[in-house]
Amino acid sequence: xxxxxxxxxxxxxxxxxxxxxxxxxxxxxxxxxxxxxxxxxxxxxxxxxxxxxxxxxxxxxxxxxxxxxxxxxxxxxxxxxxxxxxxxxxxxxxxxxxxxxxxxxxxxxxxxxxxxxxxxxxxxxxxxxxxxxxxxxxxxxxxxxxxxxxxxxxxxxxxxxxxxxxxxxxxxxxxxxxxxxxxxxxxxxxxxxxxxxxxxxxxxxxxxxxxxxxxxxxxxxxxxxxxxxxxxxxxxxxxxxxxxxxxxxxxxxxxxxxxx
Numbered sequence: 435x436x437x438x439x440x441x442x443x444x445x446x447x448x449x450x451x452x453x454x455x456x457x458x459x460x461x462x463x464x465x466x467x468x469x470x471x472x473x474x475x476x477x478x479x480x481x482x483x484x485x486x487x488x489x490x491x492x493x494x495x496x497x498x499x500x501x502x503x504x505x506x507x508x509x510x511x512x513x514x515x516x517x518x519x520x521x522x523x524x525x526x527x528x529x530x531x532x533x534x535x536x537x538x539x540x541x542x543x544x545x546x547x548x549x550x551x552x553x554x555x556x557x558x559x560x561x562x563x564x565x566x567x568x569x570x571x572x573x574x575x576x577x578x579x580x581x582x583x584x585x586x587x588x589x590x591x592x593x594x595x596x597x598x599x600x601x602x603x604x605x606x607x608x609x610x611x612x613x614x615x616x617x618x619x620x621x622x623x624x625x626x627x628x629x630x631x632x633x634x635x636x637x638x639x640x641x642x643x644x645x646x647x648x649x650x651x652x653x654x655x656x657x658x659x660x661x662x663x664x665x666x667x668x669x670x671x672x673x674x675x676x677x678x679x680x681x682x683x684x685x686x687x688x689x690x691x692x693x694x
Contacts, residue, residue: 435475435489445478449486461510616666619678623659623685627652630689640664651688655681 439446450473455466474488624634627647634643644660647653659681665671666678 435487439475439477447476447484449474449476458506458509458513461513463510463513465506465509613667615675616663616673616678619682620659620663620667623656623682626686626689627656630692649692652685655684655688659685 436446436448450471452466453470453472455464455470457464472490474486474490476484476486478484620640627633632643632647634640638646640660640663641657644653644657647656659678662673662678662681666673
């Protein structure tokens with residue numbers, strides 16, 4: 435082509451070099467092989483300069499498949515090894531430090547920006563939900579139900595058991611005392627006495643604890659309630675519910691008078 439152009443009086447030159455090669459997207463570089471050596475023609479056009487012409491037919495297309503992909507990985511590894519191990523010098527150190535600093539700064543800025551965006555989005559959602567909730571007629575009932583559920587959750591099953599047992603005590607007015615109701619009334623008495631400084635030790639029996647009450651106006655009713663408790667819980671002897679409730683009420687009133 436060069437000879438034919440020159441024969442026609444068109445300035446032409448023969449150029450030798452390499453094709454762009456194969457782009458490796460893993461390392462961001464081009465792989466130039468010996469097989470990429472090539473020659474082409476440049477023709478000169480007044481007003482345009484040298485224009486490239488390549489009369490060579492196209493070669494084989496780009497390699498595909500698993501082996502070709504593995505070859506790109508191997509080329510990237512060789513390039514990185516040569517660049518950062520064999521040719522590692524002060525300029526590479528500086529470049530690496532700058533890249534690490536820039537990457538960490540960019541990552542930190544992106545993380546901070548993402549956090550602020552999510553924070554503003556969350557605040558907007560909460561404000562919108564708050565406006566819709568306040569405008570709803572079910573707002574106050576829902577708050578009340580939530581508080582009750584929270585109280586039950588915090589106190590747990592003991593609170594539920596206590597409320598059920600107290601309801602049974604009130605429901606069985608005039609009936610006989612059961613073991614569970616006797617245990618409930620006895621625990622209530624221990625709670626009241628503990629507030630005034632009389633705490634039952636784990637090693638004490640109920641009768642030993644009752645005999646340890648030094649207050650003359652409390653020792654008798656505490657002993658009577660303890661006997662009813664033991665009789666109902668361990669002896670399976672029937673006793674009136676009202677009798678134990680009256681003793682407990684007397685102990686509560688007496689402790690309140692001591693406090694005053």
